[in-house]
Amino acid sequence: MKQVLKFWTISVLLISWAFTTQATPLKGAASDFTLKSNQGKNLRLEDFRGQVVMLNFWASWCGPCRQEMPLMDEIYKKYSDLGFTILAVNVDEDTADADRFLKAVPVSFPVLYDSDSKISELYNVDAMPTTVMIDRDGNKRFLHRGYQSGYEEDYKKQVKQLIRE
Amino acid sequence: MALGVVVAVIKFTSQAFFKTIFKLLITVNFLTHSFNSLAGTLPVDTVDSLYHRYEGGGMTIDGPFILVRKSVGNQFSLSGHYYVDSVSAASVDVLATASAYTEERTEVSAGVDYLNEKTLMSFKYTNSEENDFTANSAFFSVSQDFFGDLTNFTLGYARGWDDVGQLGKSETEDADRHIYQVGMTQVLTKNALIGVNLETITDEGFLQNPYRQVRFIDPGNTARGYSYQLESYPETRTSTAMAFRGLYYLPYRASIKGEYRYFNDSWGIESHTYDLLYVHPLDDQWIVEGKFRYYSQTQADFYQDLFPFKDSQTHLARDKELSNFSGTTFGAGISYELGQGAITHIDRLKFTLLLDYIQFEYDNFRDVVAGEGLAVGTEPLYEFDAWVTRASITLEY
Amino acid sequence: MKLYLLMTILLSSLFSLSGCADLKPWVKPYERNNLADPIMSLGRHGVAGSYVHHVYQARESARGAEGGAGGGCGCN
Numbered sequence: 356m357k358q359v360l361k362f363w364t365i366s367v368l369l370i371s372w373a374f375t376t377q378a379t380p381l382k383g384a385a386s387d388f389t390l391k392s393n394q395g396k397n398l399r400l401e402d403f404r405g406q407v408v409m410l411n412f413w414a415s416w417c418g419p420c421r422q423e424m425p426l427m428d429e430i431y432k433k434y435s436d437l438g439f440t441i442l443a444v445n446v447d448e449d450t451a452d453a454d455r456f457l458k459a460v461p462v463s464f465p466v467l468y469d470s471d472s473k474i475s476e477l478y479n480v481d482a483m484p485t486t487v488m489i490d491r492d493g494n495k496r497f498l499h500r501g502y503q504s505g506y507e508e509d510y511k512k513q514v515k516q517l518i519r520e
Numbered sequence: 521m522a523l524g525v526v527v528a529v530i531k532f533t534s535q536a537f538f539k540t541i542f543k544l545l546i547t548v549n550f551l552t553h554s555f556n557s558l559a560g561t562l563p564v565d566t567v568d569s570l571y572h573r574y575e576g577g578g579m580t581i582d583g584p585f586i587l588v589r590k591s592v593g594n595q596f597s598l599s600g601h602y603y604v605d606s607v608s609a610a611s612v613d614v615l616a617t618a619s620a621y622t623e624e625r626t627e628v629s630a631g632v633d634y635l636n637e638k639t640l641m642s643f644k645y646t647n648s649e650e651n652d653f654t655a656n657s658a659f660f661s662v663s664q665d666f667f668g669d670l671t672n673f674t675l676g677y678a679r680g681w682d683d684v685g686q687l688g689k690s691e692t693e694d695a696d697r698h699i700y701q702v703g704m705t706q707v708l709t710k711n712a713l714i715g716v717n718l719e720t721i722t723d724e725g726f727l728q729n730p731y732r733q734v735r736f737i738d739p740g741n742t743a744r745g746y747s748y749q750l751e752s753y754p755e756t757r758t759s760t761a762m763a764f765r766g767l768y769y770l771p772y773r774a775s776i777k778g779e780y781r782y783f784n785d786s787w788g789i790e791s792h793t794y795d796l797l798y799v800h801p802l803d804d805q806w807i808v809e810g811k812f813r814y815y816s817q818t819q820a821d822f823y824q825d826l827f828p829f830k831d832s833q834t835h836l837a838r839d840k841e842l843s844n845f846s847g848t849t850f851g852a853g854i855s856y857e858l859g860q861g862a863i864t865h866i867d868r869l870k871f872t873l874l875l876d877y878i879q880f881e882y883d884n885f886r887d888v889v890a891g892e893g894l895a896v897g898t899e900p901l902y903e904f905d906a907w908v909t910r911a912s913i914t915l916e917y
Numbered sequence: 918m919k920l921y922l923l924m925t926i927l928l929s930s931l932f933s934l935s936g937c938a939d940l941k942p943w944v945k946p947y948e949r950n951n952l953a954d955p956i957m958s959l960g961r962h963g964v965a966g967s968y969v970h971h972v973y974q975a976r977e978s979a980r981g982a983e984g985g986a987g988g989g990c991g992c993n
Contacts (some may be wrong), residue, residue, distance in 0.1 A: 416953035417992050418561060421860065421867075446947035455804075459861025475947040481668065483946045483992045501559055501993030503594045559993045568963040574972060585964045601964070663986050668942025672987030705959070705987025710948050713957065713988045719981030761981035767959065767988070769951040783979035791979040799956045807956065817978055841978055853962075874965060880976070908972055910965045 378509055381495040385410070385487065388474050390444065390467040393457070398442065398465060401493070407439045407517040408489040409510065412469075412480050414446045415456035419502040420484045424460050426507040430514060431464040437518050438491070444469045446480075486510070490517045560638045560665050562597045564867070565590050567915045576878070576906020578611040597633040599644075602626075612902060613840070615889050617733055617748060625650040631659075638665040652730075654683040654692075661701070669707075676701035686730040693726030711769035719761045728753035734838035735888070736827035737896060745896035746826065752836045754822070759785030763793075774800045783817075789842065791817035805857050811876075813849035825886050826897050840902065844883035851876035868916040876908040952988050959985035 385408075389399040400408070411427065413420035424443075431441045441464035445453040450468050457466065469475055478487065482500035488510075490496050497513050499506060566589045573582040583604035591597040603626070610620035631644030640663040648655040661676035680697035698721070705715040728751050738747035763781035770776065779795035797811040820842040822835035853874035860867050881903045891899020944952070951957060960966055970983045 412947065414947065414950060414953075414990075416950050417990055418564070419992050448950055452950070456860075459859065472945070472947055475945065480945070480947055483949070483990065503559065503993065505594065561990075561993050566963070570964045570968060572965075572968050585968055587964045665987070665991070668944070669946070669991030670942050670944060674984075674986050676984075699981070701981070701984070703984055703986065705985060707944055707952060707988060707991075710944055711951050713952065713959075715959065715985045715987065717982040717984055721981055759980065761979060763982035765959075765985060767957055769954065769957055773954070773956070775954075775956045781979065781982050783981070785978070787978075789978045791977070793979060799961070801956060815973070815977060815979070820978070841976060847973075847977065872962060872965060874962070876969070908969065910962075910968060912963070912965045914963055 378513070379498045379500075381487070381498050383495055385489045385493055385495045386477050388477065390469055390474060392468070393454075393466045398467060400442070400489075403440060403442070404493050405438065405491055407434075407491060407514060409439070409441045409514065410478075410487040410489055411441060411443045412446060412475060412478070412483070412485040413443055414483055415452040416447075417483045421456075421460065422504065423484060423502040423507070424462055427510070428462045428464065430507065430510055431462075434514055434518065435464075439514055439518055440464065442467055444474055446470075446472060446475050446483075488513050488517060490520060560635060560640060560669075562591050562595070562633060562635050562640075563589060563599075564916050565597075567917070568912065569914075570910055570912040573909040574906060575909075577880070577904040578615065579607065579609040581605050581607045581609075595635050597635075598631070599633070600628070600630045602628050612887055612889055612904075613732065618731070623650060625653075638669075639663070652685040652687050654685075656681045657697070659699075671707070672703075672705045674701070674703040676703075682725070684726050684730060693730075695723060695725035695727055697724075698722045711771075713767040715765045715767075717761075717763045717765075721757075721759050723757040725755060727755065727757055728837075729839070732839060734824070734827060734836045736830050736832065738830070747830070749830055749836070751838065752834070754787065754835055757786055759783065759789075765795075774798065787842070788821035789817055789819065791815065804859070807855045807857070809851075809853045809855075811849070811851040811853075813851070814846070815848075816846040817844070819844045819884065823884075825884050838885075840882055840885040843885040845880060845885065846883075847878055847880045849876050849878045866915060866917055868914070870912075870914040872910070872912045872914070874908075874910040874912075876910075877905065878908065879903070879905045946991055949989075949991050953990035957988060959988060 385400060387399065387401045389397050392398045409427070413424070427441055427443070443462070443464060444467045446469050447453045448470055450470055453466065453468065478485070484502050486499040487495055488497040496517060499509070566587070568587040570585040571582070572585055574580070583606045585601070585603045587599065587601040589597060589599040605625040607623040607625070608620070609623070614620060625648060627646065627648040629644055629646040631642060634641045642661045642663070644659045646657045646659070657678055657680040659676065659678040661674060663672060663674040665672050676699070678699040680699070682695040682697070683692045684695060685692040700720045701717070703715065703717040705713060707713055732751050733748040734751050735746045735748050737745065739745070741747045761781055761783040763779060765777065765779040767775060767777045777795070777797040779793070781793040783789070783791040783793070792815070794814045795811070797809065799807060799809045801807045820837055822833055823837045823839070823842045825838060825843070827833070827836060851874065853872060855870055855872040858869040863869060882901055885902050886897070886899040887902040888899050955961060974980050
């Protein structure tokens with residue numbers, strides 16, 4: 356029993372370390388949408404053509420989203436002058452939950468409200484959180500599903516790459 | 521399909537079977553690896569401290585229970601706990617054959633959780649010490665999330681080693697244990713969750729209490745009409761428990777949970793447990809809850825309150841825990857929570873107070889202390905109630 | 918032997934359910950706000966919850982099948 360378990364555990368560990376990646380390359384135009392935002396007016400994705408957009412789907416009840424937010428804010432402050440923005444789409448059914456979260460974890464980038472999940476469906480969101488990197492031409496380039504500490508380094512690399520294009 | 525798994529598992533709980541299931545689970549997990557797979561989350565970092573107190577049936581048992589958990593990197597979480605039972609007892613068993621005593625039991629554990637993709641593997645080692653009893657156990661489990669995180673499948677295996685001593689004797693007896701667990705949880709809707717658990721335990725060795733005694737009719741004992749002799753249990757015991765639970769979210773923000781557990785074992789004991797829990801948040805910080813539990817069991821084959829004469833059976837037990845009895849619990853609780861932002865670096869701070877009132881009623885265990893002076897076998901049936909208090913402070917950081 | 922074959926087929930099909938075209942997870946990750954609520958957690962009270970199992974196990978013959986994982990936010 357012990358030997359079998361040892362063998363299988365070691366195999367799983369080795370195989371998983373060999374194969375785990377966390378960003379998928381994407382193709383195709385990012386679907387356009389318009390949502391209410393916390394900036395006082397509605398925001399439309401097409402209006403950001405020419406800028407690099409980091410589209411992030413998050414919820415107030417999602418632990419990893421909580422970890423990610425302050426790190427995203429750092430990236431936003433660093434690169435927003437170079438033609439980059441973050442659009443954080445909140446999926447809470449009750450927007451009051453999102454606002455309460457933002458009071459505890461304030462961010463400087465725009466937050467959009469997708470309380471009926473239409474845009475989440477449009478983007479086939481299958482993990483919380485989900486981040487889609489969109490280039491200056493409005494094409495989807497990278498997908499991140501979930502968040503684990505260390506992902507923010509990949510975000511920075513991809514943002515720098517897309518800004519330079 | 522999931523039901524097929526559960527049915528198959530229920531029919532065939534044997535050691536070889538579990539070995540294979542573990543092998544299968546880990547193999548299938550590694551075979552279905554894909555590039556860019558999703559991962560689950562580790563248990564949250566926490567410091568959970570509890571003051572627990574049990575008062576009833578002539579016994580008062582209280583003490584601390586502290587658990588600390590810290591994640592290391594993205595994949596590992598370390599945890600450890602410290603628990604003490606301080607016993608001061610003058611229960612009906614004790615008063616019948618001995619005098620009041622105090623005792624202390626200390627339990628510690630150390631564990632590690634490893635998260636890989638959607639699989640969480642856990643290992644924990646526990647040690648428990650009293651002045652005449654030592655117990656050690658090692659526990660391993662694999663928990664797998666799949667089908668878009670709607671289904672969770674968990675397998676657990678534990679080994680236990682007990683050292684049963686007796687004050688005044690230098691030698692100890694052994695008892696060993698194997699525990700096999702299977703569990704499945706399924707998200708049904710945005711508001712509902714169901715779960716099923718199966719657990720088989722096999723014990724082997726010295727399973728009785730070295731101090732506890734049974735009574736038998738003894739005309740030679742003119743004072744009471746009965747005499748005592750030490751209990752004698754079988755050297756093996758196999759038990760199976762199967763539980764179903766359902767959790768439902770009510771639209772005004774409240775939850776209701778129902779549970780049923782069926783149990784039986786090789787000693788002839790059969791029991792049913794019913795649990796109902798209602799949780800009601802008053803606002804963002806205050807949550808109240810109420811619970812009801814009903815437990816009933818039938819006796820062990822070799823149990824009797826009063827045996828006809830000395831050594832009338834190979835196995836003899838008069839432990840009320842093995843008798844025909846039922847227990848009813850009414851519980852209430854209140855908690856106050858401070859969320860993220862209230863205190864820097866603290867994600868959540870929760871204060872909880874829970875109070876349970878339990879009433880035990882025995883159908884064939886008699887109170888010989890209350891029945892002193894009465895004819896043998898006509899003493900009143902025993903019953904007692906107990907208050908269980910739990911006051912805890914939980915910190916997530 | 919037959920049993921082990923049956924179990925392999927059952928488990929593998931369970932694991933590959935997400936690959937079936939006609940059976941997709943019917944609760945999306947962004948629809949889990951109620952399930953992620955702490956009041957819907959199976960182990961809401963931490964050590965206070967596990968302590969009470971010990972209270973009953975010390976006084977009743979029944980033991981086991983008390984646990985439960987799953988539900989929750991389903992993040993990552």
